[in-house]
Amino acid sequence: TDLFDFSHTDLDTSSLPEGLGFAGFRLLHHSDWERDIAAFLGASYFRATSASLQFGLSARGLAVNTAMSEPEEFPEFTHFWFERPADADQVIVYAFLDSPSVTGAYRFIIERVSGDVIMDVDAALYPRKPIERLGVAPLTSMYQVGENSRRVAWDWRPEIHDSDGLAIHTGGGEWIWRPLANPPQLRFNAFADNNPRGFGLLQRDRNFDHYQDDGVFYERRPSLWVEPRGDWGKGSIQLVEIPTLDETFDNIVAFWNPDKPVQPGEETLFAYRLSWTGRAPRPSLARCVATRTGLGGVVGQTREYFSWRFAVDFLGGPIDGLAGDVEVVPVIEHSSGRVEITSARPLHAINGYRAMFDVVPPEDDTTPINLRLYLKRKDNGEPLTETWIYQWSPPPMDQRDLHNPTHL
Structure with missing residues (x-):
């Protein structure tokens, strides 16, 4: 409390409770x-x-x-x-x-x-x-x-x-x-x-x-x-x-x-x-509204190797009201490993689009992998979304469980 000196103010210090101090306002x-x-x-x-x-x-x-x-x-x-x-x-x-x-x-x-x-x-x-x-x-x-x-x-x-x-x-x-x-x-x-x-x-x-x-x-x-x-x-x-x-x-x-x-x-x-x-600036392009991750692979098929899935949802901008005959493709960059099972499809539940892909990390390597993604029109290459970037750290080899069901 000795850090707080009110002697040069107009405050009536006698009315303040004993031990009263301030860390801010x-x-x-x-x-x-x-x-x-x-x-x-x-x-x-x-x-x-x-x-x-x-x-x-x-x-x-x-x-x-x-x-x-x-x-x-x-x-x-x-x-x-x-x-x-x-x-x-x-x-x-x-x-x-x-x-x-x-x-x-x-x-x-x-x-x-x-x-x-x-x-x-x-x-x-x-x-x-x-x-x-x-x-x-x-x-x-x-x-x-x-x-x-x-x-x-x-x-x-x-x-x-x-x-x-x-x-x-x-x-x-x-x-x-x-x-x-x-x-x-x-x-x-x-x-x-x-x-x-x-x-x-x-x-x-x-x-x-x-x-x-x-x-x-x-x-x-x-x-x-x-x-x-x-x-x-x-x-x-x-x-x-x-x-x-x-x-x-x-x-x-x-x-x-x-x-x-x-x-x-x-x-x-x-x-x-x-x-x-609560209304932060928004790009004129579609913005990312959700990123979900989980084990990769194809449902119903035995996984032979470890991969990690990314599902990225975009909403608004030029995607809103996009004609049904326009083909949308994902543009994906990655710093290591390989990318597979890529897709971009309408997500009608939010009137947006969802991009999905799997990343297969290198063996015995836990170096973080940098990812970069946006969606574009296939016909003219026009970008439709902001750029999504991510850094994923692959787990150690002993933690890369394939979680294959026993009936497959």
Whole structure:
């Protein structure tokens, strides 16, 4: 409590309960003191609600050396200043960031737009020493169990996650969807880009039946979209997936890492918009709405070797109302092994399309296999969907059970 000094404020400290201290602050709606808008709480963490009035994933002011061999450094917002709002739907917050490696000044213009919370962020960073991995606009979320990742699926609920995928709108205009996973070991991926148009951790699955959680309502969790303002140049959107056995552990991190190293004593400026929303930006092409995985092979036939099946569903865009005589084909790339039993067919239950294929991994090799998929028209090669990317880690040989039924 000695960290909290109220002697230079107008607060009547004699009215405060003994032992009262603060780790941050909350923003509430001026006409509804039960309605959370945003909260800044702990280190440089903060989060906001969307129209659902639910908290979910968090953002941070800055990430320093995340997922490296040495311990991660967590900068802190040590001071806050508030500007009196000019109207009831906007507030401006200033924050001072400090850590052994860097100091910084932040301004947050926070407002509600159609129920969503929009934050325009300006950050001025002043490194004290070289930083090997700087994470700008870092997002932190949780993914334990989902349709595609059931390694720890012993809970009664079918799915448990605050976000189900990383979306990227590249500087070249491509839309990419990377489903999240709860891997058996830490995974780090970097997606190179130049002046990205946006990225975010999204909760696309909004169906209560897929979660069955009537306590925390995962289907209501906000998505968080980052939209750079100004020239960010070359760098990469980096994704960290950490194994977890518990939903209270935030195990997903995504951020922008600039190619140009920051130099001690130099000023580095970043500006971006954060949108806490249930209506994240959508590509004009069909978007991925589900990824499911399981044992491969042909039903009713004895499996002679191990393979893993992927079923990827797409919805919307040019697929919606596509003429029945148009042939749709999958375009699949893979980093190793081989792909077989490929198909793309209408999925009338959702008025979309489903792509399916099996991956046969190399023998005695557990190296992760990178996959890339989109659907196109066969007649003119026109892309119909965003690009789905995935990283699958084949199990060790002694865990590649074929599960053949005894009657075959």
